[in-house]
Amino acid sequence: MKASHKQQALNRLKTVRGHLDSVITMVEEEVYCPDLMKQVSALQGSLERVNRVLLQNHLETCFTHAVHEGRSPEVVDELMETMRYTKAVTGPAFPEDV
Amino acid sequence: MKASHKQQALNRLKTVRGHLDSVITMVEEEVYCPDLMKQVSALQGSLERVNRVLLQNHLETCFTHAVHEGRSPEVVDELMETMRYTKAVTGPAFPEDV
Amino acid sequence: MKASHKQQALNRLKTVRGHLDSVITMVEEEVYCPDLMKQVSALQGSLERVNRVLLQNHLETCFTHAVHEGRSPEVVDELMETMRYTKAVTGPAFPEDV
Amino acid sequence: MKASHKQQALNRLKTVRGHLDSVITMVEEEVYCPDLMKQVSALQGSLERVNRVLLQNHLETCFTHAVHEGRSPEVVDELMETMRYTKAVTGPAFPEDV
Numbered sequence: 001m002k003a004s005h006k007q008q009a010l011n012r013l014k015t016v017r018g019h020l021d022s023v024i025t026m027v028e029e030e031v032y033c034p035d036l037m038k039q040v041s042a043l044q045g046s047l048e049r050v051n052r053v054l055l056q057n058h059l060e061t062c063f064t065h066a067v068h069e070g071r072s073p074e075v076v077d078e079l080m081e082t083m084r085y086t087k088a089v090t091g092p093a094f095p096e097d098v
Numbered sequence: 099m100k101a102s103h104k105q106q107a108l109n110r111l112k113t114v115r116g117h118l119d120s121v122i123t124m125v126e127e128e129v130y131c132p133d134l135m136k137q138v139s140a141l142q143g144s145l146e147r148v149n150r151v152l153l154q155n156h157l158e159t160c161f162t163h164a165v166h167e168g169r170s171p172e173v174v175d176e177l178m179e180t181m182r183y184t185k186a187v188t189g190p191a192f193p194e195d196v
Numbered sequence: 197m198k199a200s201h202k203q204q205a206l207n208r209l210k211t212v213r214g215h216l217d218s219v220i221t222m223v224e225e226e227v228y229c230p231d232l233m234k235q236v237s238a239l240q241g242s243l244e245r246v247n248r249v250l251l252q253n254h255l256e257t258c259f260t261h262a263v264h265e266g267r268s269p270e271v272v273d274e275l276m277e278t279m280r281y282t283k284a285v286t287g288p289a290f291p292e293d294v
Numbered sequence: 295m296k297a298s299h300k301q302q303a304l305n306r307l308k309t310v311r312g313h314l315d316s317v318i319t320m321v322e323e324e325v326y327c328p329d330l331m332k333q334v335s336a337l338q339g340s341l342e343r344v345n346r347v348l349l350q351n352h353l354e355t356c357f358t359h360a361v362h363e364g365r366s367p368e369v370v371d372e373l374m375e376t377m378r379y380t381k382a383v384t385g386p387a388f389p390e391d392v
Contacts, residue, residue, distance in 0.1 A: 001128045009134075013122050020118065024111050030099045033156035034180040036107075040149045041183050044142050051138045052374065058131035059370045067361040076353045080346065082132040150276065157272045165263040174255045178248065197324045205330075209318050216314065220307050226295045229352035230376040232303075236345045237379050240338050247334045254327035278328040281335050 005057035012050045019043055103155035110148045117141055201253035208246045215239055299351035306344045313337055 023039045058079075066075040121137045156177070164173040219235045254275070262271040317333045352373070360369040 001125075001131070006125065006128065009125050010122065013118065013125065017115070017118055017122070020111065020115055024108065024115070027099075027104065027107050027111060030104065033099070033152045033160065034176055037149050037152050037156075037180050038183050040145050040152065044145050044149075047138050047142050047145070051135050051142075052377070054131045054135050054138065055377075056370060056374050058135075059373065060366065062131065064361050064366045064370075067358050067366075072354065072358045072361075076350060076358075078132055079353065080350050082135050083346070083349075150279070153279075154272060154276050157275065158268065162263050162268045162272075165260050165268075170256065170260045170263075174252060174260075177255065178252050181248070181251075197321075197327070202321065202324065205321050206318065209314065209321065213311070213314055213318070216307065216311055220304065220311070223295075223300065223303050223307065226300065229295070229348045229356065230372055233345050233348050233352075233376050234379050236341050236348065240341050240345075243334050243338050243341070247331050247338075250327045250331050250334065254331075258327065274328055278331050281332050 001057055002061060005053050009050050009053045009057075012046055012053070016043060016046045016050075019046070099155055100159060103151050103158075107148050107151045107155075110144055110151070114141060114144045114148075117144070197253055198257065201249050205246050205249045205253075208242060208249070212239060212242045212246070215242070295351055296355065299347050303344050303347045303351075306340055306347070310337055310340045310344070313340070 019039070020043060023036065023043065026036055026039065063075050063079065066072065117137070118141060121134065121141065124134055124137065161173050161177065164170065215235070216239060219232065219239065222232055222235065259271050259275065262268065313333070314337060317330065317337065320330055320333065357369050357373065360366065
């Protein structure tokens with residue numbers, strides 16, 4: 001893993017951990033549900049950014065390396081499979097008005 | 099907040115915290131990125147389930163209460179605004195074949 | 197259905213149909229895949245906005261009506277079930293920097 | 295574009311067009327909103343599958359070709375940018391229990 005990507009991913013994950021602890025406290029204190037929901041959505045957004053860092057790192061390192069070795073079909077299938085665990089690869093987009 | 103929903107939300111959030119700690123360790127050990135990505139996606143899925151519990155609780159308690167008091171327009175707007183922070187209200191769905 | 201919501205939903209859906217036709221032409225002409233992907237994501241975003249209009253209409257009309265009739269548990273369950281077809285109720289959010 | 299991917303994408307998009315037409319009719323007939331929402335979510339899911347086909351095609355063709363030519367940094371950035379239009383790269387996942 002590239003050092004900068006590793007550091008970015010770790011920093012973000014540790015921020016998520018701190019934020020998560022405060023959300024747990026908020027639930028214990030029975031904060032108003034819509035406010036809690038916004039916090040949980042923000043946590044999901046932070047994790048999404050971690051996944052983007054990991055994806056970028058993968059494409060720049062192992063994936064590129066594998067293509068050079070002629071193992072492109074294999075790593076493409078693996079990546080599609082990784083994204084299959086996920087329900088949204090690319091959408092929805094809100095290009096202009098949200 | 100209903101006691102059962104509160105307990106469910108807290109249990110799930112605490113499970114996320116434990117899982118998050120292990121993902122941090124996995125990044126420190128530079129586990130293969132596609133494997134990390136699946137873990138992060140699983141964390142997001144767990145948080146999504148927390149948000150569903152919170153939404154259900156909100157609809158059953160404060161939202162219903164407000165409707166009875168004639169404050170329906172107000173709580174609908176608030177809920178739509180809460181979901182505006184989020185990029186996907188309802189889709190995509192994969193009903194049958196993914 | 198409220199007339200304004202119905203009109204909004206129909207207008208958006210008809211815009212999606214026009215946009216979809218042009219995306220089909222673009223695929224036939226083998227436009228560069230990343231450009232196609234952005235168009236498809238935009239289509240998904242437009243559909244997401246349709247779903248928000250439908251959700252808002254539902255909450256303001258049938259849902260509110262049902263709560264007044266004491267059928268709150270029933271319509272909450274139905275709404276949660278509707279959103280179960282969807283993989284993301286509320287997240288991820290990208291509050292500040294994406 | 296690979297012939298099989300092109301055909302798959304076109305078939306799916308044309309199915310979406312037919313489905314979209316019937317959803318427009320359903321809105322005109324004021325079908326119950328939760329039922330409409332499920333249909334719209336299904337449309338989004340179909341478009342998501344189109345985007346997966348396009349992504350796979352891109353990775354197998356232009357992306358792989360560019361890596362062989364030493365343009366890996368350029369195509370990685372382009373792909374990350376493409377996915378930036380989208381709010382969710384990889385999550386949430388619901389591996390087992392939703």
